[in-house]
Amino acid sequence: MISSPIKVNQRYARIVWIVLLLLCFGTGTLQAKPIKLRSFSKIGGDFTLIDMNGKSVQLSDFNKKIVILYFGYTFCPDICPNTLFVMADVLKQLGESARNLQILYITLDPERDTEKRLLDYLSIFDDRIIGLRGEKKATLKIAKKYVIRYRKKFLDADGTYVINHTSYAFLIDRKGIIRYLYPYKTTPGLILETIYKLLAESS
DSSP states (O other): OOOOHHHHHHHHHHHHHHHHHHHHHOHHHHHOOOOOOOOBTTSOOOOEEEETTSOEEEGGGGTTSEEEEEEEOTTOSSHHHHHHHHHHHHHHHHGGGGGGEEEEEEESOTTTOOHHHHHHHHHTTOTTSEEEEOOHHHHHHHHHHTTOOEEEEEOSTTOOEEEEEOOOEEEEOTTSOEEEEEOTTOOHHHHHHHHHHHHHHHO
């Protein structure tokens, strides 16, 4: 079946019109959706770990701030460093408002991620990011509370391994409740939007 010239021309004109709209107004006008913060009260919760300076730290210690919590490990080849670069960008863009935010990084690899290694690694991105570690059992218990799955994948007979893990980050309010989940590759712009929304809510 052959389309008539009129139908083809109409279809072409419609495509051109959509392209012109995108060029004039941007994609955000056509597909922007309001960000909604929710309460994920059935997952997460307080915990106690050791920070990069050997100090015992609880999530509740940061109740005066908004927290972004992320689980990763310093030997991660791509996902973790990419996420940390985004978080560092968020801190930079927040300017003075960054004092209201604390980013916490829990290692899933306490065997290799010593306190010193966490300190050196995170300073590459932003020295305001706090690294946390605990024994394997404590790490597993906290990961389960936050529905984080991870497992070692051995690469060779010498014991070299990577860790496959859930790559979500969690936005936590001043009451310790998770309010938003950031999947991998969430943009700094979206993260900033949720932070400002939460700040306005709790002000």
